[in-house]
Amino acid sequence: MRDKRKKFVELAEARVNRAIKDVRLIGNLANKNSYDYTDDDARKIFRALQKEIEAAKARFMGDAGGRDSDFRLED
Known part of the structure; x- marks a missing residue:
């Protein structure tokens, strides 16, 4: 059971951090001088x-x- 928890934490941290980075990149699209x-x-x-x-x-x-x-x- 502990291995499942460890894998969940590992994947959750990586995926949430990647999603946050991607949301920030979407925010960069708000630059009217570029887009x-x-x-x-x-x-x-x-x-x-x-x-x-x-x-x-x-x-x-x-x-x-x-x-x-x-x-x-x-x-």
Whole structure:
């Protein structure tokens, strides 16, 4: 049982730190001097991120739920 805990901690720390880094990189996209985006684009980004956070949280609470396809701003 201890090995499962150790593996969980190891993977959780690595994955959460990677996610935090990636969220910070998404924040860098807010630089209007480098990028052109609309308020609607920003809303879509944060709606998609929030949806995935909620789905991950639900899985920890015992609700497996389904998975959607990859995020796309434009079709």
